[in-house]
Amino acid sequence: MAVVASVFSAFAGTEPGKDAAVVKKYPYPFKYSDVISDNISIVPVDRIIKDWGGNVLMWGEPAISDIDYNGENLYGKRIERKILKGKEDGVRIYIGSCFFLLHSMYHKFLAADPTLQEAAIRDIEGNRLTVPWMAGHTYRGVPLYWSCANNPRTRQFYREVITENMKAGYDGIVIEEPRGAAHGVGAGGCFCDHCMELFRVYMGKTYSPVELKKRGIDNIDTFDYREMVKPIANTREAYLKAKKKGKIPLAEDFMEFHLKEAANLVGEMSDLARSLGGEDTVVGLFGLRLGPEWLLNSHHIDFYASELAWGPPAEDGYKGVSFTFEVARALGKPHAWTYISPNQATFIKNHNSFNLVKAWIAMSYAAGQHFNIPHYAWAMPEAKVDVWNGRPSFKQGCSPHLYFPTESYLPFFRFVTEHAELFDGYDSIEQIGVLHSSPALRNRKFEQRVHDMCWELYESNIQYGLAIAGDDWVVHDLKESDADRFEFVIVPEPTKLDDAQQQIVDTWTAAGKTVKWKDVNDILSRIDPVVSLESDSGIFVRPRKNPDNALVPAVIHLLNTDYDLKKDGMNEQRDVVVRLSHKLLNGGTVHCITQYSPEDEPVQLSFEVKPDGVYVTVPKVDFWSVLKPECINE
Structure with missing residues (x-):
């Protein structure tokens, strides 16, 4: 990389600008003792670095400009100087951003460009959708249109962002909303012309003519999914009602198409970033949880970043978080930026429970992951959230208006940096394993059963890890040696694995390395806990x-x-x-x-x-x- 030292040489302890053999002590560029903060310009960078001790910054501003100064990107030059100053002040890794959904600091670019406004997710009637959880957000009167990641204009914009970010000297990028237009399907999109053409091509490549006829497609060359749906639901409201009742044809194919198209896009953008920044460029994804629909991109990226649903620990408040952390670890991708979802931020605001965040910081580092320095959060201004896992209405939208007492959390981050020897070099213990079957976990009820089981293990202080079996969604094949990490592997059924991976599980079973789940007491009876x-x-x-x-x-x-x-x-x-x-x-x-x-x-x-x-x-x-x-x- 032209401007900054190699990420890996940075974490290996070499000085910027000096050649040295890379010692990859960790399987990824983050150290467990790193203190990570976002950098969305709400807080001055020097305060994050010097006062708060942040040494890894994420969500850097895009280095593009909405004004052309005779071909000169002065904004990019400013970002370049900002990165260099951050490095001088002690930043180890500085990561930029690319929002597939143009909100927050990207909204101004949307507002300034009518072509981006037109490149929106559209419903069955062709109406542009706005982002529902940011109701009422405008920039100079322009609504926050929901960007369609399959639109050529939007993709051109993403390339511009990544190109200028890497020119400015970022060590990598984090991509927000990596599911692309798939995110809008649940809200009644995306039926834009581009998505219809891509879906037509996808169906033609996925199914034979005989299979297409069984799915109601007589001629793939003239197939228009909108025309198939309109007799059942010709408005967005009718579509959502019919979808809830399972009456929309090809609904699973349509969602799978969008997810795979988004995964391909993530791969394209990751390749672009690395081609410009070098092989040490790190790429991360922002999400909400690491369920199957978030994992199609895993082979393209280096780390995850999420707003998660936290709660009080004794009220199952770590249940989803602990499972997400285990998925990331099993994939070899750190959960390097962990934060708070708007629901939980609103709960904190309503109950004045700001110290609860200290428990979440502790839990993250105890899992070998990281927690963002809390200084602000997105929350619902007027929503009533009585319980941490409640689901408030987004009718009033959410905004980054909640500010935390950051100084009260700093002792927890200083504890990590001052006692780095208690963190760096230490890995999670996996006494027993749990099979994580991607095809089986696509069923939400089955996924919930696996979550419940793993949470019982966690609550009982049984140290477990996941053995991930992939499919056409998750590029991660099970290996026979995976069982060597564990005393035995719990195999939830049905596994729904392909023949090759099922053979591996059968081999484990024949060797006495698998058990079926009964209850946590049965597991305890089989082990001497570490x-x-x-x-x-x-x-x-x-x-x-x-x-x-x-x-x-x-x-x-x-x-x-x-x-x-x-x-x-x-x-x-x-x-x-x-x-x-x-x-x-x-x-x-x-x-x-x-x-x-x-x-x-x-x-x-x-x-x-x-x-x-x-x-x-x-x-x-x-x-x-x-x-x-x-x-x-x-």
Whole structure:
């Protein structure tokens, strides 16, 4: 890259501008101890870097300009200087953005260009759709039209953004709304001319003439999906009602076409970024959860970024988040930017529960992932959200108007950077595995069953990982060696795998490496947990292991779950007893155990060595503690 040092050389510890062999200590360019912040110009960059300790910045402003200064992009020059200054001040990785949906800092480009306004998602009548969760948003009187990612003009704009971003010197890009026009299908789009032509071609390539006839298509050359749908629903309202009742023909094909078209687009934009920025260019995707529809792009990208549905830990508030983190980890893609969805931000605002965010920061780092420095969030101005997982109406839209008490969170981020040795180099432990079948998980009820099962494992402090089996959506084939990571693999049924991957599962079963799910007690009866909670305490125990560190082979994160909404704080857990199995410590002899916690001094803990493990007593856990056992290997 012309302007900034290689991402990988940066994280390997080499100085910018100097040649050195790349030492890839991590499978991706983020360190566990990184402190990450967005950079959407609401907060000055120097404050993020110098006052808040951010060393990885994401969501950088687009380096394009809506004004042509005799062919000179002065705005891009300003962004270039901004990136260079950030690097001088300590930014390790600086990532730009490309919004497939032109909202927020991209709205002004939409408003200035009538051709982009016309390149919108359209309903069955040809009407342009506006973004429903941003109702009422305008820029100089121009509504926030929902961009169709399949429109040639929109794609041209994406290329312009990525080209100028890489010229300015960003280390990579994060793509927002990578599902493209598929996102609009649920709202009654996209029936624009371009999507109709692409869908016609897609159907012709996907099915034989005989199969097409069975689907009501007599002549693929003249096929127009709108004309097939209009006799059933000729308005958007009628379409949504008919779709809910399952009366829209080819509905699954139509959605799958849009998802695959979006995945191809992500691949094209990723290739463009890397062709301009070099092979070290990092590409990430922004999403809401890592369900199957979000994973079609996984082979094109390096990391994920999401606004997730968080809640109080004792109220299943980590359920979806913990599963999303495991999916990302199993794919080898870090969840490098984690934040709060508008629903949960509105819940926080309505209940004045800002300290709950501290628990979410802790949980993210305990999982080996990252949490964005909280300084603002999108929320609904007037919506009533009584419970964290409620679904408020978006009639009034949402906006980035909620500001957090950022200073109160900084001790948690400083804790990570000041004790980087407790994070860098440590990986999650996978004592047992769970088969993650992409074709099976497309069924929402089945997906929910797998979520429920994995959450029971998490709540019971059973350390698990996912063995991902792909399909035509997820490019990730199961390998026979995948089972080697686990003592055994839980196989939810039906698997719906192709023959080759099913053969692998059958081989595991023949070798005694698979079990069927009964309940969590059955799983506990089959294992000697690497860690276990031995006191009646509201604690999640998350160990992490470093096979290259014989002196400190593992660290153990303790997450308090007893959040009190009324006082906006944790009820401290006292005299917490945790058992560390000898295998967790690689047979080493423990000579001391230290407790580290944000805003507290380190504490030497008492422990007792027994035949089945090391029992350590922790006098107090507030939000989060990390235990560091130091060993002597005899």
